Amino acid sequence: MMSDWLHNLPVPLMAIAIFAFTYLLAIIIFASVSALATGERAKSFQAISPGMLPVLGILFGLFVAFTAAQVWSDSDRGSAAVSREASALRAVVLLAAGLPPEQESRLRDLIRDYVEQTATVEWPMMARQTASLRSAPIALAEALQFVVSMTPQNPGQQTAQREIISALGSALDARRQRIIVSQAEVNSVKWWSLYLQAICELLVIAVVHCGNRLASGIAMGLFATGVATSVLLIAAHDRPFTGQISIGPEPLLQIMPGKSAS
Template sequence: MFGATYIVALILHQVIAALSAGSTARSFKALSPGMLPPLGIIFGLFVAFTAAQVWSDNDRANAAVNREASALRSVVVLASSFPGQPEARLRALVRSYIEETTSQEWPLMAESAATLTIIPPPLHQALRTTLALAPGNPGQEIAQREMTRALEDAFEARRQRVLVSSAQVNPTKWACLILQAFCALLAIAVVHSDNRMGIGDRSWKFCDRRGGIRSANSRPRPALHGRDRSITATVAAGHAGSQCGRRWMIQAGVPRRANSVAL
């Protein structure tokens, strides 16, 4: 978008310079330089409103991912209250859910293609297994109740992060922002039409600011990272052109075995 911004500024510069050499030069003087500060302020407000939505989505994404990671960790810890086959089963289901999410669902989230219509089978099986447990003492009863609550939190956190992954900046906001930037460039060109150096210098400076805003909204690609005692996966979701990028990280403490994830 840097190139497009500079091309538009260059075209405006050439057009206004050509017009200012003719009879329209006197009419350009009717536009007061006092118009430039209000135009800049309005442009800044549009940028602030757009950035506020992006920051809000980022906060929601971080909160949802942290909540999901904590819920999965709680299930793994509480599963030790049912030693033997139930514990192994629950740990295997959580591991399967994490692997499926990081390898399939998060890449879809990066493309805003994730859906809530399909319930992750491992997480659903984990909930059914938890409800089917037969507690033998009060401690196991408490553990079963807490695991059920943690799995419900994981479902809700997943729903939140999928919804955030499809969030985008309203096209109307982008249209207003682009129109306001164009008007500001045009006003700068007209006000400084009799000063070739002034019009060029101010137009390029404005383009630098607008291009910086565009580059801040570029979208990185998702990446996965592992650590010795935890599963760490990063998904940076965003939207090219009319959408803004968001970066998400989930950490569920699950031991690794060899070079693959294992519980």
């Protein structure tokens, strides 16, 4: 239901679109019930128990909580994966100091190339949900192969080699988790269910208060505002790596080593 163009809007424009759509639904329901609430139909409408309002409101709140729980979980997993990846790469850079200068320089350059590629190419792909796990990152794969092929000259270098291989493996695993999370989003069934429940609540508000249009309009306006606010909060965080409020590559950029002198 939530399309790519909406997710990529700045938050103020996203808010305008969501509030406009929600208010439009409320206005259509209000106008339809007002037009139908005449004669015997009005008496039938007013016979509907107001006790349905809190029940439907609670159900809508549960729908929001159920949907939001997924969004917060995806966001936390994405942030944790990026932080773990940055920590692993930082460990590689620090451990490289225990290697001979030529090997340290080569390893630092590969890590830098990987971070640059990730920030400039892979991150936009994750924002579009087109990043794939089919191929390993070239620079990181080369770094792993390079470290594995080294011949340590002393116990210190052996330890450094072993720890670097472990850290590179952790970075690859964190990248895999990051890309998996980038595919996550609230599916259309949840969005339709959320709005259908909101429509039911708006309809009952309009029917119960059909004898007093001002009260009906105020109550529906307040509830529609709550619905739009909830949807905006969820939509703005729906895709962890998409939109104005998204997880960025800053943790990786902060640990990027300097380019070695040629």
